[in-house]
Amino acid sequence: MLLSKSCIYGMRGALYLASSSNSKYISIKQISNDLDISPHFLTKIMQELTKAGLLESQKGPKGGVRLKKDGNEVALVEIVAAIDGMDLLTECALGLPGCGTAKPCPLHEQWADTRDEIRVMLEETTLTDLARKGKEGNLRITADGTFDWLPKDN
Amino acid sequence: MLLSKSCIYGMRGALYLASSSNSKYISIKQISNDLDISPHFLTKIMQELTKAGLLESQKGPKGGVRLKKDGNEVALVEIVAAIDGMDLLTECALGLPGCGTAKPCPLHEQWADTRDEIRVMLEETTLTDLARKGKEGNLRITADGTFDWLPKDN
DNA sequence: TATATTTGAGACAAGATAGTCTTAAATATG
DNA sequence: CATATTTAAGACTATCTTGTCTCAAATATA
Numbered sequence: 001m002l003l004s005k006s007c008i009y010g011m012r013g014a015l016y017l018a019s020s021s022n023s024k025y026i027s028i029k030q031i032s033n034d035l036d037i038s039p040h041f042l043t044k045i046m047q048e049l050t051k052a053g054l055l056e057s058q059k060g061p062k063g064g065v066r067l068k069k070d071g072n073e074v075a076l077v078e079i080v081a082a083i084d085g086m087d088l089l090t091e092c093a094l095g096l097p098g099c100g101t102a103k104p105c106p107l108h109e110q111w112a113d114t115r116d117e118i119r120v121m122l123e124e125t126t127l128t129d130l131a132r133k134g135k136e137g138n139l140r141i142t143a144d145g146t147f148d149w150l151p152k153d154n
Numbered sequence: 155m156l157l158s159k160s161c162i163y164g165m166r167g168a169l170y171l172a173s174s175s176n177s178k179y180i181s182i183k184q185i186s187n188d189l190d191i192s193p194h195f196l197t198k199i200m201q202e203l204t205k206a207g208l209l210e211s212q213k214g215p216k217g218g219v220r221l222k223k224d225g226n227e228v229a230l231v232e233i234v235a236a237i238d239g240m241d242l243l244t245e246c247a248l249g250l251p252g253c254g255t256a257k258p259c260p261l262h263e264q265w266a267d268t269r270d271e272i273r274v275m276l277e278e279t280t281l282t283d284l285a286r287k288g289k290e291g292n293l294r295i296t297a298d299g300t301f302d303w304l305p306k307d308n
Numbered sequence: 309t310a311t312a313t314t315t316g317a318g319a320c321a322a323g324a325t326a327g328t329c330t331t332a333a334a335t336a337t338g
Numbered sequence: 339c340a341t342a343t344t345t346a347a348g349a350c351t352a353t354c355t356t357g358t359c360t361c362a363a364a365t366a367t368a
Contacts (some may be wrong), residue, residue, distance in 0.1 A: 002156065002242060005356065008249045015260065027314065041357050047316065060365030061313045076261075088156060095162045097297055105295060106169065106288040107230075110275050117271045121264050134260040141259060143251055159326065181344065195327050201346065214335030215343045 002118075007083040009037050010045045012141050014054065014079055018071035018127035019134060019149055025057070025064035036142050045083065052082035072128035080122055089119045156272075161237040163191050164199045166295050168208065168233055172225030172281035173288060173303055179211070179218035190296050199237065206236035226282035234276055243273045 003011075016031050028046050032039040046065050049055045054074065055065045067074065080088070092099030093111035100108070134141065135149045157165075170185050182200050186193040200219050203209045208228065209219045221228065234242070246253030247265035254262070288295065289303045 001245075002247065005249065008247075011261075012248060025314095029314080038357060040359070043315070044317095044357090050315085057315060058365080059313085059315045059363070060367095062366060063314045063364085065315085091155075093156065093162075094166060094295065095159065096294065103299075104291070104293055106284040106291075106293050107165075107279070108293075109287075110279055114271050114275045117268050121268045125261070125264055130260040133263075137258070137260075139258060139260050139262075140250065141248065145257075179344095183344080192327060194329070197345070198327090198347095204345085211345060212335080213333070213343085213345045214337095216336060217334085217344045219345085 002088070003080065004084050006041075006045050006048075007080055009035075009042055010049055010079050010083045011076065012037070013042060013046055014049065014067070014074065014127055015130050015134070015141060016147075017055070017065065017067050018074070019131040022066050022071070025062065025066050027064040030064075034142075034147055036144070036146070049079065049082055052078075054078060054082060067127070070128070071131060072126050074127045075123050076125050076127075076130075077119065077122035089115060089122075156242065157234065158238050160195075160199050160202075161234055163189075163196055164203055164233050164237045165230065166191070167196060167200055168203065168221070168228065168281055169284050169288070169295060170301075171209070171219065171221050172228070173285040176220050176225070179216065179220050181218040184218075188296075188301055190298070190300070203233065203236055206232075208232060208236060221281070224282070225285060226280050228281045229277050230279050230281075230284075231273065231276035243269060243276075 012035050013028075013031055016035060017026065020026060028043050029039055031037075031046075032042040035042075046055060046057075050057045050065065054068060056068045057063070057065045077089075080086075092105055093107050093115075094105045096105050099105045101112075131149075133139065138149060141147050166189050167182075167185055170189060171180065174180060182197050183193050185191075185200075186196040189196075200209060200211075204211045204219065208222060210222045211217070211219045231243075234240075246259055247261050247269075248259045250259050253259045255266075285303075287293065292303060295301050
């Protein structure tokens with residue numbers, strides 16, 4: 001598996017926020033409801049993103065979470081780094097510690113190239129990119145496709 | 155993590171076999187010893203590769219395992235498929251079932267391209283490729299670098 | 309101020325992966 | 339044939355990931 005489930009949920013949650021107007025806080029309960037993710041689990045994941053400085057939160061009624069930066073300034077790699085860490089983009093494919101150009105494993109060259117492709121993709125894709133593409137094509141971000149991209153500015 | 159630990163061990167075990175003369179069976183005990191992998195665990199993994207038809211085995215003294223095909227006919231993707239399955243190369247990056255060109259998620263396009271890069275790398279790299287590169291550069295396939303590429307034709 | 313709402317923190321349970329151990333079956337060799 | 343060696347099969351434990359639940363802290367609002 002490329003990304004952990006926590007990381008995938010974090011991405012979908014962040015994408016949800018990026019697709020909404022960012023002027024108001026949105027409760028995690030509503031997000032978990034719309035994305036069909038366990039509320040408690042999503043809460044824990046959104047807390048990680050808040051701790052990492054990607055979101056800001058407010059407690060109490062009318063509270064919730066929202067993006068700290070504009071969505072076009074948030075690359076996917078930041079979410080991956082916050083939840084899964086950078087291991088995927090730094091570690092050896094054969095699991096050998098300290099593998100690199102100086103002390104490579106036999107697979108290092110090929111994997112380093114492939115790994116860079118993944119890294120560039122994650123660095124160059126922003127939440128706004130995905131939100132725009134999703135809105136234009138009315139693409140789903142839930143398993144059953146019930147999510148709709150209408151502005152959630154309640 | 156891209157590949158499971160079982161898969162990584164399987165790759166290293168298969169690479170070990172490809173770097174040896176394939177005329178004789180080699181005991182998993184020796185392999186696990188040279189590669190510094192738990193013998194019991196490696197046995198289980200090599201059994202999976204045998205069941206998948208990548209290795210053949212023989213019990214008893216002078217028994218062990220060896221590649222069923224020549225190393226240049228075994229692409230890495232076959233080992234990945236046998237141990238981790240093809241999920242990495244078929245599944246949606248956002249975890250949505252049935253994601254594809256017909257019913258994509260917002261990340262589908264970027265991920266499909268990246269996923270193809272991984273697939274091509276695994277399909278085009280053979281055990282012999284890695285063994286040759288390892289022998290030429292005397293590269294390590296153990297954490298501490300104690301593995302040596304001298305023919306193991308005992 | 310009292311109440312309802314919402315995040316924060318962390319204990320806890322369930323499930324998957326990683327790793328160990330025991331026993332059985334096959335087989336080479338003396 | 340007896341024995342030692344080696345894979346095969348599967349039970350078992352440990353650790354990590356995933357998911358649930360409870361309670362505390364903050365806060366908007368009546």
